[in-house]
Amino acid sequence: MVKTKEALDLVGRIKDILWEKKAEGVVALDLRRVSESLDYFVLATATSTPHLQALERHLEEKLKEEGLRPRPTEGQSPRWVVLDYGEVVVHLMTREARDYYDLEGFWADAERI
Amino acid sequence: MRPRLSFLLLSLALFALGVVLSLPRDPGEENLRPRRLGPLPELGVVVAARDIEYCGYHTPCGPGSRTDTIFYLRLLGGEVKGVAIPRDLYSPVAGGKINAAYARGGAELLKRAVEEATGLLAERHLILTLESVARVIDAVGGVEVVLERPMRYTDRAARLFIDFPAGPLHLTGEEAVKYMRFRHDALGDYARLDRIKEVMGQVLRKAQNPATWPALTLALKEVWRELDTDLALEEVLPHLPALRGLRLSLVTLPTREGPGTFLYVDEAAKSAFLAAFFGAATPATPPQVEVRLKGLPELLSWAQAFLAVEGIQAGAEVAEVAKSGVYTKDPEAGAYFADLFHLPLLAPHGPVPGVVVELGRDLLQ
Numbered sequence: 001m002v003k004t005k006e007a008l009d010l011v012g013r014i015k016d017i018l019w020e021k022k023a024e025g026v027v028a029l030d031l032r033r034v035s036e037s038l039d040y041f042v043l044a045t046a047t048s049t050p051h052l053q054a055l056e057r058h059l060e061e062k063l064k065e066e067g068l069r070p071r072p073t074e075g076q077s078p079r080w081v082v083l084d085y086g087e088v089v090v091h092l093m094t095r096e097a098r099d100y101y102d103l104e105g106f107w108a109d110a111e112r113i
Numbered sequence: 114m115r116p117r118l119s120f121l122l123l124s125l126a127l128f129a130l131g132v133v134l135s136l137p138r139d140p141g142e143e144n145l146r147p148r149r150l151g152p153l154p155e156l157g158v159v160v161a162a163r164d165i166e167y168c169g170y171h172t173p174c175g176p177g178s179r180t181d182t183i184f185y186l187r188l189l190g191g192e193v194k195g196v197a198i199p200r201d202l203y204s205p206v207a208g209g210k211i212n213a214a215y216a217r218g219g220a221e222l223l224k225r226a227v228e229e230a231t232g233l234l235a236e237r238h239l240i241l242t243l244e245s246v247a248r249v250i251d252a253v254g255g256v257e258v259v260l261e262r263p264m265r266y267t268d269r270a271a272r273l274f275i276d277f278p279a280g281p282l283h284l285t286g287e288e289a290v291k292y293m294r295f296r297h298d299a300l301g302d303y304a305r306l307d308r309i310k311e312v313m314g315q316v317l318r319k320a321q322n323p324a325t326w327p328a329l330t331l332a333l334k335e336v337w338r339e340l341d342t343d344l345a346l347e348e349v350l351p352h353l354p355a356l357r358g359l360r361l362s363l364v365t366l367p368t369r370e371g372p373g374t375f376l377y378v379d380e381a382a383k384s385a386f387l388a389a390f391f392g393a394a395t396p397a398t399p400p401q402v403e404v405r406l407k408g409l410p411e412l413l414s415w416a417q418a419f420l421a422v423e424g425i426q427a428g429a430e431v432a433e434v435a436k437s438g439v440y441t442k443d444p445e446a447g448a449y450f451a452d453l454f455h456l457p458l459l460a461p462h463g464p465v466p467g468v469v470v471e472l473g474r475d476l477l478q
Contacts, residue, residue: 080327
């Protein structure tokens, strides 16, 4: 588990990696004040399912080079991929899924970083 | 005089910039503005699971019309309170056992039967199949259980083969369904309902982890079409993040034995029990009850120190615990300790002295 300073650095790194691959609407939320058990979310939109998969691969590969691997998850959907890096959880979604689940709306009180 | 190439390129670049800036903004960007979802609706839902239909010996042919598992769930603010209804309960409105109500009159009769038994309003229904339950359990990564003794049962006609050794086990969805269907022990159907409560609590806990959400939504989309429900998936899924704060309390409807194989609602016990369960506010001060902690040694010492701050002395017992929770027959005391530890309240049918707080490995994950 990464420390808070490291978590913030990781959030910044993840945003950069996603921008590299042309992710849209990259937003990071600090959930520590609004949730008892969540720390940071990074949300990003993919323009299509292949783009979603490309973002997932690119992020996993780049962070693996830095010795970080996501915790295993059960199965992913073609519209929504979660990469769980402990304190930082990345949600990659198609535009449709992002609008539908509206995670930012649900955590509207969370600070954007 | 011929214009210089650099001027031409600059003009073209400025023109292109002007075109880009005059384009309407991507509607997707507008959607990034924070919006707030409405609160979770207050709702009474009858949730039941259909058994398997047999077209002949050894020939299962899809979901049956008998519902051996019936729960009344009340969604209230950030809480789900549920009442398990024994399958052998006599239902006057169904004219027999309540597990036959769905076969006799569909979801509407089942809802009326549950309302009659509990005295609570059942607005909606969600009738599951065993396959759909298994699929959802798989989507959250299965469940962990601890068996005190081996669980073995063979019903060749039903093609039900249960053979689990004693000790801690990880169960897939299909195995968890077998674990929940087993009722060949001393407490029979009551123990089966307690096992279902245990699995429900664990599935909710796992579903609170955002990492399970994509798989969970995919599973729900796959199974929803085979369910009999008046809840639209489109109205359920947007509330997925609300699972994070949801607290679960599950009890069993008080019943008494009667003629034949029927059970009857214990009307005197029911009124007091359900009024306390649904109506009780969480006590502000520690209830005067015996408190026992069970679980991992490192969690026990932490919990004893935590309770001491509240002025509560608790006994401790090291034990293997699969599913952390608060176990008691006292709804008010249960609400206090479930709130204190942020754990589900799972009131078993069998006797429990005071309050037992079980703290297992799932808390360390």
